Amino acid sequence: MKKRSIIPIVYIAFLMLPIYWLVAMSFKTTNEILSGFSLFPQSFTLENYATIFTDPTWYWGYINSIIYVSLNTVISLAVALPAAYAFSRYRFLGDKTLFFWLLTNRMAPAAVFALPFFQLYSAVGLFDTHLAVALAHCLFNIPLAVWILEGFMSGVPKELDETAYVDGYSFPRFFGTIFLPSIKAGVGVAAFFCFMFSWVELLLAKTLTAVEAKPIAATMTKTASSAGYELGLLAAAGTLTIIPGAIVIYFVRNYIAKGFALGRV
Amino acid sequence: MKTQNQKAWYFVLPVLLLVAFNALIPMMTVVNYSVQETFGNNVFFWEGLRWFEELLNSDRFHAALGRQFMFTGLILMIEVPLGIIIALSMPRKGPWVPVCLVLMALPMLIPWNVVGAMWNIFTLPDIGLLGYLMNTTLGIDYDMTQSPFAAWATIITMDVWHWTSLVVLLSYAGLVSIPDAYYQAAKIDGASPFKVFRYIQLPKMKQVLTIAILLRFMDSFNIYTEVFVLTGGGPGNSTTLLSIDLVKIALGQFDLGPAAAMSLIYFAITLLVSWLFYTLMTKDDAK
Numbered sequence: 001m002k003k004r005s006i007i008p009i010v011y012i013a014f015l016m017l018p019i020y021w022l023v024a025m026s027f028k029t030t031n032e033i034l035s036g037f038s039l040f041p042q043s044f045t046l047e048n049y050a051t052i053f054t055d056p057t058w059y060w061g062y063i064n065s066i067i068y069v070s071l072n073t074v075i076s077l078a079v080a081l082p083a084a085y086a087f088s089r090y091r092f093l094g095d096k097t098l099f100f101w102l103l104t105n106r107m108a109p110a111a112v113f114a115l116p117f118f119q120l121y122s123a124v125g126l127f128d129t130h131l132a133v134a135l136a137h138c139l140f141n142i143p144l145a146v147w148i149l150e151g152f153m154s155g156v157p158k159e160l161d162e163t164a165y166v167d168g169y170s171f172p173r174f175f176g177t178i179f180l181p182s183i184k185a186g187v188g189v190a191a192f193f194c195f196m197f198s199w200v201e202l203l204l205a206k207t208l209t210a211v212e213a214k215p216i217a218a219t220m221t222k223t224a225s226s227a228g229y230e231l232g233l234l235a236a237a238g239t240l241t242i243i244p245g246a247i248v249i250y251f252v253r254n255y256i257a258k259g260f261a262l263g264r265v
Numbered sequence: 266m267k268t269q270n271q272k273a274w275y276f277v278l279p280v281l282l283l284v285a286f287n288a289l290i291p292m293m294t295v296v297n298y299s300v301q302e303t304f305g306n307n308v309f310f311w312e313g314l315r316w317f318e319e320l321l322n323s324d325r326f327h328a329a330l331g332r333q334f335m336f337t338g339l340i341l342m343i344e345v346p347l348g349i350i351i352a353l354s355m356p357r358k359g360p361w362v363p364v365c366l367v368l369m370a371l372p373m374l375i376p377w378n379v380v381g382a383m384w385n386i387f388t389l390p391d392i393g394l395l396g397y398l399m400n401t402t403l404g405i406d407y408d409m410t411q412s413p414f415a416a417w418a419t420i421i422t423m424d425v426w427h428w429t430s431l432v433v434l435l436s437y438a439g440l441v442s443i444p445d446a447y448y449q450a451a452k453i454d455g456a457s458p459f460k461v462f463r464y465i466q467l468p469k470m471k472q473v474l475t476i477a478i479l480l481r482f483m484d485s486f487n488i489y490t491e492v493f494v495l496t497g498g499g500p501g502n503s504t505t506l507l508s509i510d511l512v513k514i515a516l517g518q519f520d521l522g523p524a525a526a527m528s529l530i531y532f533a534i535t536l537l538v539s540w541l542f543y544t545l546m547t548k549d550d551a552k
Contacts, residue, residue: 004354005354005356006354007350007351007354008351008354008355008356008365011351011369011429011433012365012368012369014426015368015369015371015372015426015430016368017387017394017395018383018384018387018394018395018426019371019372019383020394021383021386021387021393021394022379022383022386022387025386033392034392036391036392037391037392037397037401039394075283078279079279079280079283080280082276082277082279083276083277083279083280085276086273086274086276086277087277089267089268089273090267090268090269090270090273091267091268091269091270092269092270092271092272092273092274093271093274095273098277098281100540100543102280102284103539103543104536104539105284105287105288106483107483107487107532107535107536107539108288108487108532108535109486109487109489109507109508109511109528109531109532109535110487110489110508111487111489111508111511111512111515111528112295112511112528112531112532113291114512114515114516115294115515115516115521115524116290116291116292116294116295117287117291119294120290120291120294135283135286135287136287138283138284138287139284139287139288142280142283142284143284146280196373196374199374199376200373200374200375200376200377201376201377202376202377202378202490203489203490216376217376217377217378217379220378220379220382221378221494231386234382234386235386238375238379238382238383241375241376241379242371242374242375242379244374245371245374245375246367246371246374248374249367249370249371249374250367253363253366253367254363256366256367256370256434
């Protein structure tokens with residue numbers, strides 16, 4: 001048992017190395033970074049973080065990202081819940097085809113959609129709004145949410161529904177007070193995945209925004225190219241993008257393995 | 266047994282509308298472009314299937330497609346076995362399990378451009394941790410911007426770093442669902458560890474592994490941001506994968522027609538391979 005645990009330890013160390021380097025870099029001054037290699041920050045500085053928290057173009061990037069990611073999570077879950085229920089409980093005309101068609105949207109390369117999305121959202125007057133990015137991310141998050149929720153819902157015996165109807169529950173009351181609590185792990189996991197994929201996606205978010213709703217990732221690429229080579233600042237901004245994910249994952253830590261298996265174990 | 270109920274369509278309708286808005290309209294735009302030529306100013310000329318013919322005979326497309334299959338093939342060959350090995354050696358219970366899982370999932374929660382930027386900083390030959398170790402400590406000549414081999418090794422390592430945990434978590438979920446009684450029975454029968462793996466653990470992991478391979482295939486085939494930020498497709502065109510080439514043609518050269526034709530062929534390939542996986546998967550579900 002002892003010998004076996006070497007493998008996960010080595011693997012986790014490998015995962016942490018680039019992250020360590022990013023964090024270490026963020027506490028260095030630009031001078032120190034450019035002057036040569038150092039394993040630990042020699043002259044520890046918080047200047048990079050201070051810049052980000054005082055400059056509106058920087059911190060608004062974070063706020064924008066969080067707004068559209070939350071909006072997307074809410075929309076995705078709201079529409080995916082009833083759909084997943086239908087897929088897990090009923091057979092209807094074209095159900096299998098529809099389910100696969102939904103999944104195909106998870107497969108579409110974002111690069112394919114970048115330009116048409118720009119035109120579509122400009123045409124409906126949503127360009128450069130948080131809603132545009134939130135809706136665009138529904139393309140791949142809704143299919144995923146439906147897939148995960150369907151997996152979890154199928155794990156709940158059908159007898160539960162039937163007993164509730166016999167006891168005189170109406171559908172909305174049953175769904176809200178009995179069914180949802182019994183799959184709350186699944187809802188948490190689905191929310192986590194929506195958050196995750198919306199948070200990490202950049203190509204569409206960048207294409208659909210200009211100023212008002214510009215995501216943090218876009219602010220970073222712009223800074224990387226325009227303000228010379230401010231590696232420390234870039235590293236600090238990068239470090240801050242890891243934090244929301246780390247917080248969200250903490251809440252689903254006990255369900256994460258099952259969640260990644262889309263509720264299908 | 267599921268009940269037949271056509272009213273279920275009402276439940277699916279919101280999803281259908283929202284996804285259709287996002288998928289069908291842009292897709293029609295792409296189809297529309299793919300058969301036309303434009304010189305800007307919204308003036309279009311009918312071209313028929315010319316772009317498709319040109320593309321299917323173009324060396325540039327073949328090269329990008331080849332690189333894409335090589336990338337996806339390589340990362341699948343590394344990530345799947347590695348992920349299984351790590352999942353097998355993880356503790357099944359105890360206080361370290363959530364710690365392991367959270368730490369392992371962390372790379373997947375980092376925005377893709379940050380992943381690229383992070384690996385860029387990590388591999389800089391003079392001041393990056395990996396670059397410095399390779400060049401100065403180990404004396405291996407390593408510079409991603411010069412050598413295509415180094416660039417390939419780096420993007421593969423980056424993807425292994427980024428996504429192996431997905432395979433680990435899925436396999437692990439399959440493993441913990443195996444009841445203890447199975448292992449006890451195997452012990453009584455005197456089964457070797459290999460036999461336990463082959464006849465107990467692997468069958469249990471089969472379904473989750475299919476999901477893992479499906480997800481890894483789709484995402485690695487569509488990869489854009491990480492590689493673009495890290496290598497920009499270079500040196501030369503050596504790491505210009507399909508998505509990167511597509512964006513170069515569509516937004517760099519503004520050749521909308523050829524780019525649209527390429528999009529459709531690209532999507533069709535992803536769809537075909539994914540459909541094969543999906544059929545395999547649902548075949549097992551039905552049993």
